[in-house]
Amino acid sequence: MSREHLETNIIRILRILGIIFFIIIVAFPFYWMIVSSFxxxxxxxxxxxxxxxxxxxxxxxxxxxxxxxxxxxxxxANSTYVSIITVALSVTLATVGGYAVTRLRFRGQAFMSYSILIIYMFPAIVLVIPLYVVFSHMALRDSIHVLILVYLAQTLPVALYMLRSYFQTLPVEIEYAGLIDGCSRMGVIWRIIIPLSAPALASVALYTFMIAWNEFLFAFMFLDTPEKFTLSRGVVQLAGSVHLSKQLVMAASVMVTVPILVLFLFFERYLVRGLTSGAMKG
Structure with missing residues (x-):
């Protein structure tokens, strides 16, 4: 056996062992959570x-x-409502905004196009205190709809960026043909852009749903009434209860985790396709 062949086999074995090790590290907490809940x-x-x-x-x-x-x-029910409304608003606004930034010409277009992600320069912990003070003074803090507004502001920049990159890969000639046939701009978006952008829209919807479903910091700071708690906020309250059985926390954690895992596995192909389709341009 040549030295090169020996090194190739050693690298292959080490790669397999490394993958198995990381799979065990990642999967074991989920396994223990499910087993303990039963x-x-x-x-x-x-x-x-x-x-x-x-x-x-x-x-x-x-x-x-x-x-x-x-x-x-x-x-x-609260988490489902918050997540679905956030997804609907984020996908709708990101579709219209991403199309406008990509196709329309207006003053400040370049600045808006390149500053979409500027909000992500600020960590959530930096924004939560000012938002807490503002919403408290406005008597809006303990509200699910305020939480939806915060989640929308959190997810919309990335949604805009993803759709803008995808729209740049679509041939503009198709849109011109639609305009010549009598479609308005909204008609072009509805009849041409949206059908062609299904993978990107699915990836944006999945990303937004995952953020809204799993987010804890803003829910913890803004929600005080137990009837308005989302799942992540409810799990923390349950874990902090006195004389609590461990299997209850594990069962609650399974309820938070499993829906997202199922959605991710079901829409994974759309997520990957949507994230990579705009990689060559934009």
Whole structure:
């Protein structure tokens, strides 16, 4: 065996071992979370180091308690409402704004085009205090709709940037043909741009939904009434309760995590296609 062949085999083995190691590091917390959520309190206390789940002893009591005794059915409804409204507003505004920045000519277009992501120069922790003070003075702080507004401001710049890059790859001749056939600008967007941009729109929608569903900092600072809590805020309140069973926190964490994982796995191809389609231009 030549030295080059030996080095190639060693690198291949090390690469496989590294991938397996990182998969275990990433997957183990999710595995332990799911397993613990199906165990009874007695089993967790008597055998805390047991990493396996006996199928014959699967217990759904933790999910029932979390949903109906700790108000998580309401938190799920709140998170779903906030996420869907944020996605609808962000995708709509980003589509119109991205098209305007890409195709229309107006004063300040170049500055607006290159300053879309300027808000991301400021960490969320820097913005949360001024927003907290402003919304408190306006008596708007404890409101789900204010949370939607904050999430929209948080996700819209990236959505605009992604769609602008994608729109730049679309041939402008198709739009000219639509205008010649009598379409207005909005007609061109609705009948031509949106159908051609389905992968990019799907990736923007998934990104926005993930941000709105998982976000904690603003929900923690702005929401005080338990009936208005989102899932992430509810999990923290549940984890801070006195005399709380571990499996309840694990069941609540599963409820937060699984919907996002399912959506990501289902729309992964659209996400990758949408992120890479505008990579050559823009």
């Amino acid at each position: 165990k009874s309190l007695e089993e967790l206390l008597m055998r805390p180091a047991n990493l396996w789940l006996d199928i014959r002893k699967i217990n759904f009591n933790a999910y029932y308690e979390v949903l109906f005794e700790h108000g998580f059915s309401r938190y799920i």
